[in-house]
Amino acid sequence: MTVQTQRRSGGGYLERPAPSGLADVIEIILDKGIVIDAYVRVSLVGIELLTIDARIVIASVDTYLRFAEATNRLDLYEHGGKDLSEMVGDLQQSGASGKTQGAVQGVKRALGVGHSDDDDDDEDERERRPVKKSANRRRSEQR
Amino acid sequence: MTGLSPDASMPPSEDSADDGLFVYGVVRAETDHHADGLTGIHGSSVDLIVGGSIAAAVTTVALGEPPRRRADLLAYQSVLDALHSAGPVAPVQFGSVLWDASTVLEEMLLPHEDEFNAILDRLDGKQQYNLRASFVEEAVLAELVATDPEVAALRERTRNQPEMASYPERVRLGELVARGLEDRSADEAEVLWAAIEPLTVEHRVRTPPSAQQVLDVALLVEEGRSSDLLERLEDLAEAVHERVRMRLIGPIAPFDFVGEDGWV
Numbered sequence: 001m002t003v004q005t006q007r008r009s010g011g012g013y014l015e016r017p018a019p020s021g022l023a024d025v026i027e028i029i030l031d032k033g034i035v036i037d038a039y040v041r042v043s044l045v046g047i048e049l050l051t052i053d054a055r056i057v058i059a060s061v062d063t064y065l066r067f068a069e070a071t072n073r074l075d076l077y078e079h080g081g082k083d084l085s086e087m088v089g090d091l092q093q094s095g096a097s098g099k100t101q102g103a104v105q106g107v108k109r110a111l112g113v114g115h116s117d118d119d120d121d122d123e124d125e126r127e128r129r130p131v132k133k134s135a136n137r138r139r140s141e142q143r
Numbered sequence: 144m145t146g147l148s149p150d151a152s153m154p155p156s157e158d159s160a161d162d163g164l165f166v167y168g169v170v171r172a173e174t175d176h177h178a179d180g181l182t183g184i185h186g187s188s189v190d191l192i193v194g195g196s197i198a199a200a201v202t203t204v205a206l207g208e209p210p211r212r213r214a215d216l217l218a219y220q221s222v223l224d225a226l227h228s229a230g231p232v233a234p235v236q237f238g239s240v241l242w243d244a245s246t247v248l249e250e251m252l253l254p255h256e257d258e259f260n261a262i263l264d265r266l267d268g269k270q271q272y273n274l275r276a277s278f279v280e281e282a283v284l285a286e287l288v289a290t291d292p293e294v295a296a297l298r299e300r301t302r303n304q305p306e307m308a309s310y311p312e313r314v315r316l317g318e319l320v321a322r323g324l325e326d327r328s329a330d331e332a333e334v335l336w337a338a339i340e341p342l343t344v345e346h347r348v349r350t351p352p353s354a355q356q357v358l359d360v361a362l363l364v365e366e367g368r369s370s371d372l373l374e375r376l377e378d379l380a381e382a383v384h385e386r387v388r389m390r391l392i393g394p395i396a397p398f399d400f401v402g403e404d405g406w407v
Binding site for chain 2: 013014015016017019022024025026027028029031033034035036037040041042061063064065066067069070071072074
């Protein structure tokens with residue numbers, strides 16, 4: 001069974017969402033803007049909800065375990081052994097394998113600088129979005 | 144609009160002790176902002192309080208009802224974007240409510256007129272974009288497995304073992320992978336950034352490169368160069384799309400390029 005690689009035509013690789021969702025807007029305005037001195041401001045209960053600690057601590061054992069799990073879950077061709085649902089998912093999501101190139105080569109090519117030697121690693125690459133979500137970082141902070 | 148209370152339709156009464164003025168931002172007084180056509184917090188109107196050469200965009204809000212709902216956040220952002228499309232705007236942090244028009248005028252605008260003018264001059268004719276670049280995790284993990292023998296070996300050893308039996312090895316694997324991603328992230332951030340920076344006037348790093356994210360940066364761009372920037376980003380995004388996903392929001396009001404000037 002062959003599956004055509006799906007390429008979006010006419011660019012479109014740069015995602016340009018309209019910032020309409022709440023998460024997008026919070027991300028844009030979080031902790032931003034000119035700060036007005038507290039003694040001029042009315043202090044309102046609950047209004048500081050946007051003073052949020054958005055920093056995510058990364059170097060923890062939990063994160064390591066997550067990376068280990070993600071690495072172990074990889075479906076590299078040489079290992080096979082996928083179950084049916086994964087196979088179907090793969091076919092629906094992308095299909096053909098392609099070249100994996102470093103950003104350096106890719107960027108140079110995009111800018112028309114130098115030339116690159118292609119490394120044709122046949123690796124399973126799927127067009128799936130990272131499962132990362134930034135929604136859980138809201139934490140109200142009392143002042 | 145959901146959850147609007149009857150208060151939202153009350154006429155502005157700045158003298159009332161129960162009301163305050165929600166401040167969106169500061170603009171040049173001379174610019175025609177069509178503020179009367181804007182809908183602000185709680186669905187109320189947006190007014191301009193003029194102080195000398197500058198003006199604050201405000202909405203009267205009931206103090207018992209702090210603006211903190213979804214619709215309020217969206218309204219705040221859209222008012223600032225609308226003001227920004229007419230001329231330079233200095234956003235004020237969400238949730239800033241002042242007592243009344245005279246506080247806005249005498250405590251906020253007039254004592255800081257020069258500072259505000261300096262900020263507005265700096266932002267004039269410029270637009271903010273927020274750019275994110277993150278790894279297509281599976282593609283980059285596969286690279287790590289292919290290029291780092293220790294990662295490949297640990298993966299081999301741990302993948303079919305019960306979690307508890309291989310716990311230390313899993314932690315070690317994850318640590319190596321995290322390091323590998325961080326290294327790659329830093330390298331790629333540098334490469335991408337070198338291609339992007341020349342098209343920007345200023346930038347702010349929102350989050351430094353990490354294992355999960357290559358770039359998270361706010362760009363300030365001359366309006367006239369926006370299309371160059373978009374073209375460049377589109378080319379870059381296409382070039383790296385197998386490993387890195389790029390996401391651009393904007394143009395938006397310059398939220399990231401004010402506020403470092405201290406308190407007002």
